[in-house]
Amino acid sequence: MTNSPMDQQARVDVERLLQQQAETSPAGRAEEIAALLPKGVMFATQPSRSGEPARVPDxxxxxxxxxxxxxxxxxxxxxxxxxxxxxxxxxxxxxxxxxxxxxxxxxxxxxxxxxxxxxxxxxxxxxxxxxxxxxxxxxxxxxxxxxxxxxxxxxxxxxxxxxxxxxxxxxxxxxxxxxxxxxxxxxxxxxxxxxxxxxxxxxxxxxxxxGAWIPLILQQLAYFSDNLTPPEPGRPSQADLIKSPAAQQLLWGWVEKTGYSGPVATASPxxxxxxxxxxxxxxxxxxxxxxxxxxxxxxxxGREVTPGEPVFEWSELGGLVGATVHAQPAYGTRQHVGGMRAVPLWASKTYTTEVPPFDGAPGGTLASYGMIADKLGVEIEDRHRSVCFVPSVSxxxxxxxxxxxxxxxxxxxxxxxxxxxxxxxxxxxxxxxxxxxxxxxxxxxxxxxxxx
The missing domain is CATH 3.40.50.1820 (Alpha/Beta hydrolase fold, catalytic domain)
Known part of the structure; x- marks a missing residue:
């Protein structure tokens, strides 16, 4: 596989399917949605434990x-x-x-x-x-x-x-x-x-x-969850890691919110x-x-991941709440990579342009899709659970x-x-x-x- 000539700037575009967020929603709908969305800081990982007493430092x-x-x-x-x-x-x-x-x-x-x-x-x-x-x-x-x-x-x-x-x-x-x-x-x-x-x-x-890679659609999903389920006072939100200074400095591609449209390569100052x-x-x-x-x-x-292929579909409340997640497509213009909805509060589709197919690239892997799928309670194929996080070339x-x-x-x-x-x-x-x-x-x- 070879690089696409970078005739255009790598970018993401979000198409809003609802013209504006609803000012009101059916009674109890916000609480219903909040109960369905993931809790805890997305993409944070826990250290492995040997089961033996920790060695005491000198x-x-x-x-x-x-x-x-x-x-x-x-x-x-x-x-x-x-x-x-x-x-x-x-x-x-x-x-x-x-x-x-x-x-x-x-x-x-x-x-x-x-x-x-x-x-x-x-x-x-x-x-x-x-x-x-x-x-x-x-x-x-x-x-x-x-x-x-x-x-x-x-x-x-x-x-x-x-x-x-x-x-x-x-x-x-x-x-x-x-x-x-x-x-x-x-x-x-x-x-x-x-x-x-x-x-x-x-x-x-x-x-x-x-630079490192966390799929752009998953970054958007973290913000989506964060916006609809505000954290308790003093506790971190779902998107706190992805929007942290370190994440902005490390990631080749970064988005600042669910509805962000614009360049993604070094998008953060x-x-x-x-x-x-x-x-x-x-x-x-x-x-x-x-x-x-x-x-x-x-x-x-690389890994057995076909650019643009479906990774998982999450659907609740008769389809009114959910997310569609595809593997990162290979370059191209306005390549569909997924979307998310919480009707009547939000519905959108995401497209990327000239973004390389990082997911299947040779590199150290992270269970990026697997962690989120588990939080949402949806099935995912083993080959999609972990994708490239640090490309070998990086x-x-x-x-x-x-x-x-x-x-x-x-x-x-x-x-x-x-x-x-x-x-x-x-x-x-x-x-x-x-x-x-x-x-x-x-x-x-x-x-x-x-x-x-």
């Missing part, structure tokens, strides 16, 4: 950002685990948490990366500790805030590690998903300010260097500002060896414009010439595995390069 640090951002100062926590034979921090590897809603769960993050990944019950973090690497898990009090704000927390963590380290072994710094972007920006900003970060290796784990800030600090840090792994394949083999930081995406999502990365990536070296999984999942292919590659 140290815990309370961190405050090295700089304020937009008038606020971010904060976070680090959990430190000493490597074999160490009674003090000696060979630090700072590994930052990724994109999600609310505060980091460092115990859950530990469990996730220390789950057995092979029949021999090998565990990545245990192997790193056994090799004498001290693991510093970096968490954020508000994961969904601006990347630049949490990058300041990462800078404070790097400074703390340097101050507490015995000896002069260089640092390893990186993170999973958004954590890779947070630490990328932190290291580059320190270099631009002339500060020695004493970092020899940077490592990103399925990080969306050029926050993404444009973040990309400009990255360019101002030289895009990537230059001093460390830059490594990255992708949960997607390198071969250009996770390996292939060199291309992150706004226009003049790149084939199905590029065979194994044939790319040297220098095609902003990383010095990268490795992809043998299949399109779950975003951030530890697999033997990825774990072996990481251990060979940073542990032994």
């Amino acid at each position: 140290e815990e640090w309370t961190l405050t950002s090295a700089w304020p951002y937009q008038g606020q100062t971010a904060s976070g926590t680090a959990a430190v685990y000493y490597g074999a034979g160490h009674s003090h921090l000696t060979r630090p590897m700072i590994f930052a948490d990724g994109f999600n809603y609310g505060p980091s769960d460092l115990a859950g993050l530990w469990d996730h990366f220390n789950e057995p990944y092979s029949t021999s019950q090998e565990r990545l973090f245990d192997q790193l500790l056994a090799a004498g690497v001290d693991i510093v898990l970096l968490g954020f009090d508000v994961r969904h805030t601006h990347i630049q704000a949490n990058a300041g927390v990462a800078v404070s963590c790097i400074r703390q590690a340097i101050d507490r380290r015995q000896g002069d072994t260089p640092l390893i710094v990186g993170g999973v998903s958004m954590g890779g972007l947070v630490t990328r920006y932190a290291l580059a900003a320190m270099e631009s300010q002339g500060e020695d970060h004493q970092t020899e290796t940077y490592l990103s784990y399925d990080s969306p260097h050029n 926050l993404r444009g500002e973040f990309l400009a800030d990255l360019k101002e600090v030289n895009w990537f840090p230059s001093r460390p060896r830059k490594l990255g792994v992708a949960n997607g394949t390198a071969t250009g083999t 996770a390996v930081a292939l060199k291309y414009d992150p706004v226009d995406w003049p790149v084939d999502l199905y590029t065979d990365l194994s044939t790319m010439p040297a220098g095609s990536s902003d990383l010095d070296d990268f490795h992809c999984d043998t299949e399109n595995s779950e975003h951030s999942k530890v697999t033997k292919t990825l774990a072996d590659w990481i251990l060979e390069r940073i542990a032994y």
